Amino acid sequence: xxxxNPLLLTLPFLLLSLLAQTLAAVEPAxxxxxxxxxxxxxxxxxxxxxxxxxxSAGNKIIVVVRGPSAARVFNKLGRVGPIWVNTGKVTISGAxxxxxxxxSAPLNACLNSAVLDQYQLDLASLKKQVQTDAKAEDRDRxxxxxxxxxxxxxxxxxxxxxxxLGAASPEGLPYSLDFQMPRSATSGKYQVSVLECRDGExxxxxxxxxxxxxxxxxxxxxxxxxxxxxxxGFISVIIAMAAGFGIDFVASHVxxxxxxxx
Amino acid sequence: MWILLPIARMSIALPLxxxxxxxxxFLSGMFGVSGGFLLTPILMMIGIPPTVAxxxxxxxxxxxASSGAAAHFRLxxxxxxxxxxxxxxxxAGGWIGVQIIRVLRALGTADFAITVTYVLMLGGIGSxxxxxxxxxxxxxxxxxxxxxxxxxxxxxxxxxxQVDFPSSQVRHSLIVPLAxxxxxxxxxxxxxxxxxxxxxxxxxxxxxxxxxxxxxxxxFQILFTSAGVTFLQATTNHTVDLMLALLLAAxxxxxxxxxxxxxxxxxxxxxxxxxxxxxxxxxxxxxVGLLMTPSLKITPARGL
Numbered sequence: 351x352x353x354x355n356p357l358l359l360t361l362p363f364l365l366l367s368l369l370a371q372t373l374a375a376v377e378p379a380x381x382x383x384x385x386x387x388x389x390x391x392x393x394x395x396x397x398x399x400x401x402x403x404x405x406s407a408g409n410k411i412i413v414v415v416r417g418p419s420a421a422r423v424f425n426k427l428g429r430v431g432p433i434w435v436n437t438g439k440v441t442i443s444g445a446x447x448x449x450x451x452x453x454s455a456p457l458n459a460c461l462n463s464a465v466l467d468q469y470q471l472d473l474a475s476l477k478k479q480v481q482t483d484a485k486a487e488d489r490d491r492x493x494x495x496x497x498x499x500x501x502x503x504x505x506x507x508x509x510x511x512x513x514x515l516g517a518a519s520p521e522g523l524p525y526s527l528d529f530q531m532p533r534s535a536t537s538g539k540y541q542v543s544v545l546e547c548r549d550g551e552x553x554x555x556x557x558x559x560x561x562x563x564x565x566x567x568x569x570x571x572x573x574x575x576x577x578x579x580x581x582x583g584f585i586s587v588i589i590a591m592a593a594g595f596g597i598d599f600v601a602s603h604v605x606x607x608x609x610x611x612x
Numbered sequence: 613m614w615i616l617l618p619i620a621r622m623s624i625a626l627p628l629x630x631x632x633x634x635x636x637x638f639l640s641g642m643f644g645v646s647g648g649f650l651l652t653p654i655l656m657m658i659g660i661p662p663t664v665a666x667x668x669x670x671x672x673x674x675x676x677a678s679s680g681a682a683a684h685f686r687l688x689x690x691x692x693x694x695x696x697x698x699x700x701x702x703x704a705g706g707w708i709g710v711q712i713i714r715v716l717r718a719l720g721t722a723d724f725a726i727t728v729t730y731v732l733m734l735g736g737i738g739s740x741x742x743x744x745x746x747x748x749x750x751x752x753x754x755x756x757x758x759x760x761x762x763x764x765x766x767x768x769x770x771x772x773x774q775v776d777f778p779s780s781q782v783r784h785s786l787i788v789p790l791a792x793x794x795x796x797x798x799x800x801x802x803x804x805x806x807x808x809x810x811x812x813x814x815x816x817x818x819x820x821x822x823x824x825x826x827x828x829x830x831x832f833q834i835l836f837t838s839a840g841v842t843f844l845q846a847t848t849n850h851t852v853d854l855m856l857a858l859l860l861a862a863x864x865x866x867x868x869x870x871x872x873x874x875x876x877x878x879x880x881x882x883x884x885x886x887x888x889x890x891x892x893x894x895x896x897x898x899x900v901g902l903l904m905t906p907s908l909k910i911t912p913a914r915g916l
Contacts (some may be wrong), residue, residue, distance in 0.1 A: 392855075393639050395623045396613020424910040431864050433902045495908045500907070533614065533623035568618035568855070575619055586854045587757030587839045590671050591798055593858060594678025594835075597865050602683065 705797020
C-alpha cells in the first residue's frame, strides 16, 4: 500500500471550504420589504413600512429607498418692484422623486466620501444629478432650491440612523428598519437597496422593487379628470347639485316637522 | 384620519378639511354671505394649489347654492326671468374668466394673478365693511342709510332694450343684468367665488329689487354660473377636485346651522365688524406672502 501525502488528502477539503466562503461573500443580502406594494387609496396618509433581512456579522447597513426619476415643471420666482412674482418656468429632471436613506451608523462612518459619491448618497452627488433647462449661471442655485424643496416636502430624508441591528449568530446579522412611507409618494416603481458596508466600502448589496399604486376612488377621479374631462365636469356638477338638493330636502322636512310639532 | 385629494395630489387631514368647510359654513350662517371669497384663500393657506382651490370652490358653491336656491324657489323668491338674463351674462363672463386663467397658466402667472386679485378684493371689501360698521356703531344706530337715487341710475334708464321684470316689479335695459352677470362670471372663474358679495348690493341698490327677491335670484344665478364655471374648469384646466368640494360642502352644511343660531345673539354691526376683521386678517396674511422674500425661489407648477 503506497503511502500518500497528508497534504494531498486535505487539499480537496481546503478547496471546498474556500469555495463555500467565496460563495457566501457574493450571496446577495437577504431583504424582505413589507408591504411589497403600497396602495394609495382614499384614506392614504402615508404607509407603515418594514424592511428586514440578514447580513454578514460585523457589517454596517445602509437602506436606500429611491423613487422614480421624472421631469417636473416649476415656476421661477423673481422680484418685480416690491412683490415676488413668477418670472418663468423651469423643468427639473434627473433626481429621484423620493429619496430616503437610513443607516445603522452615521453615513460617513459607514462609507468613505468617494463611495458616498458613487452611490449618490450625499447632497453634493445629488446636486450633480439634478438637470435643468435653465441658464448655466442659474443651475447651481436652482439645484440647491430643488433639493431644499424636496426636503421641505418630506420627499428627501438623507441621514437617519434608524436601522436596528440584532445579535449576530452563525446565520448572520439580523437587521430591521421601520419607517413611514411619505404622504407625498406618488404612484410608480420604487427601488429599495440594502448596502452592507465594511471599512468604508460596500461589500455586498441587494435591490428589491417596491410598487406604489393609486387605487380606488382617487385613482378613478384622477383618470376620469384626465381622460374624460367633459364627463368628469358634468358629473361633478350633477353630484354637487344632488348634494345641495339633498341637504335642502332633509332641512325642509326637519323644519316642517318642527313647525308641525309646535 | 387622512384623505387623498386626487386632483390636488396631496393627502390632507380629514378633520382639517371638514373643519375649514364648517368654519366657512359657520361664517355664512352667521353673516349671511356665501363665504366663497374667504374659502379659496384659506385653502391656499393650507397648501392647496390656488388653481385647484378656486376651481373646487366653484364646485362647492354649486352644492351650497342648490340648497339655498331650492329653499328660496319654494318661497317664491326667485325672479326666473331676471335670473336667466343674468345667467346668460354670467356664463359668458365665466367663459372669459376661464380663458384668462388658461392664458395666465400658460404664462406661469395664474397663481400669482389669483393671489393679487384676492388681496385687492379682500382689502377693498374688508376696509369698506369695517369703517362703515364702525361709523354706524359710533352713531349708535342700526338703521341703514336710506337709499337715494344716484345719477348713474338715470343713465341706466336711458339705455336701450328696456324690459319689464314683473316678479321683482322693476324695469331695466337687458344690458344691465347681462353686464352684472358677466362681471360675476369672470370673478367666479378667476377667484372661485359665487359673487354674492358683489351681486347682492348691486341688485338691491342698482336694480332696486326687493331684498328677499335679490337673495333668491342671486342664489339662482350663482348656482348656474358656478355650475358652468365648474364644467369649464374641469374641461379646460383640469383643476376641479370633486373630493375636496364635497368634503367642504359637508362641513359647510354643519357650520351654517351653528352659525345661523349664534348669529342671532349678536347685533348687525357687531357681526359686520367681526367679519370685516376676519377678511382683513386673511388679506394681510396673503399680502405678507407676496412681499416677504421667499426661502425658495421655485414653486411647483401644478395641474394635470
